[in-house]
Amino acid sequence: MSHDPDHLFAKPLPHVPDFVFNEDVVRVFPDMIKRSVPGYPTIVENIGVLAAQFAQPDSCLYDLGCSLGAVTQALRRHVKADNCRVIAVDNSAAMTTRCNEYLHAQDSMFQELLPVSVIEADILTLAFEPASLVALNFTLQFIPPEQRPALLARIRQALLPGGALILSEKLRFEDEQEHALLTDLHIAFKRANGYSELEIAQKRSAIENVMKPDSLETHRQRLLDAGFSKVVPWFQCLNFASLIALP
Ligand SMILES: Nc1ncnc2c1ncn2[C@@H]1O[C@H](C[S@+](CC[C@H]([NH3+])C(=O)[O-])CC(=O)[O-])[C@@H](O)[C@H]1O
Numbered sequence: 001m002s003h004d005p006d007h008l009f010a011k012p013l014p015h016v017p018d019f020v021f022n023e024d025v026v027r028v029f030p031d032m033i034k035r036s037v038p039g040y041p042t043i044v045e046n047i048g049v050l051a052a053q054f055a056q057p058d059s060c061l062y063d064l065g066c067s068l069g070a071v072t073q074a075l076r077r078h079v080k081a082d083n084c085r086v087i088a089v090d091n092s093a094a095m096t097t098r099c100n101e102y103l104h105a106q107d108s109m110f111q112e113l114l115p116v117s118v119i120e121a122d123i124l125t126l127a128f129e130p131a132s133l134v135a136l137n138f139t140l141q142f143i144p145p146e147q148r149p150a151l152l153a154r155i156r157q158a159l160l161p162g163g164a165l166i167l168s169e170k171l172r173f174e175d176e177q178e179h180a181l182l183t184d185l186h187i188a189f190k191r192a193n194g195y196s197e198l199e200i201a202q203k204r205s206a207i208e209n210v211m212k213p214d215s216l217e218t219h220r221q222r223l224l225d226a227g228f229s230k231v232v233p234w235f236q237c238l239n240f241a242s243l244i245a246l247p
């Protein structure tokens with residue numbers, strides 16, 4: 001289980017292909033996400049803390065777009081409710097394979113962890129069981145925008161009273177000046193974490209066709225339209241935020 005430093009975009013590429021969650025990305029993913037997403041470690045750990053407040057006995061906790069299972073591990077560290085299980089889902093086989101290895105390592109280090117199933121599946125077609133907590137930690141932004149409302153409505157349908165959806169996303173800003181400032185500050189964050197101008201530029205063109213951030217206003221209205229009753233932002237660092245949506 002090696003995790004390497006992220007140099008995926010360090011050399012000039014004649015053509016920058018669209019970003020995909022393949023084996024090359026899996027190898028560097030922990031380093032990449034920590035150096036690219038301001039607040040990521042804080043968000044992941046605190047999803048565990050928040051989840052402990054919403055988790056209901058005898059229910060499922062979903063980690064949708066689980067990648068290597070960072071959120072699943074946080075859920076297993078914090079949630080104490082009886083008879084809960086975690087369902088971690090990702091449609092990248094490279095991710096789920098490595099995610100299982102990390103979770104087995106967690107199993108061997110701690111006792112009485114919540115049981116977890118890692119499923120290789122598309123969250124757009126997965127049937128959800130009754131859930132008290134659903135985490136979409138930087139996953140919705142990779143779902144085609146026209147599919148987002150139906151996915152959120154299905155999550156809302158699966159949520160039990162007293163449960164919650166935790167939605168973390170990169171944000172776009174409707175005010176042009178605010179958007180430009182926070183984008184520049186995010187680039188400064190990446191530079192401070194050792195990425196070169198070339199790495200930053202090539203990564204930007206790799207993700208621009210596959211990752212489509214929305215504004216906070218769009219998120220809020222779409223969640224309300226999907227049947228959520230309340231949307232509460234609990235974290236923002238630069239242009240990355242996390243929201244609690246209540247059923
Ligand atoms: N339709 C889909 N079905 C299932 N998985 C999908 C789909 N589309 C994309 N994914 C998966 O969603 C994940 C998004 S990364 C999440 C980080 C993680 N949550 C973390 O807290 O470390 C975010 C990022 O890299 O910025 C990838 O693993 C995709 O394969």
Ligand SMILES: O=C(O)C(=O)Cc1ccccc1
Pocket residue numbers: 032033036037170203207211
């Ligand atoms: O790198 C970026 O600019 C991002 O917005 C976040 C990101 C992190 C990891 C994979 C894809 C996108």
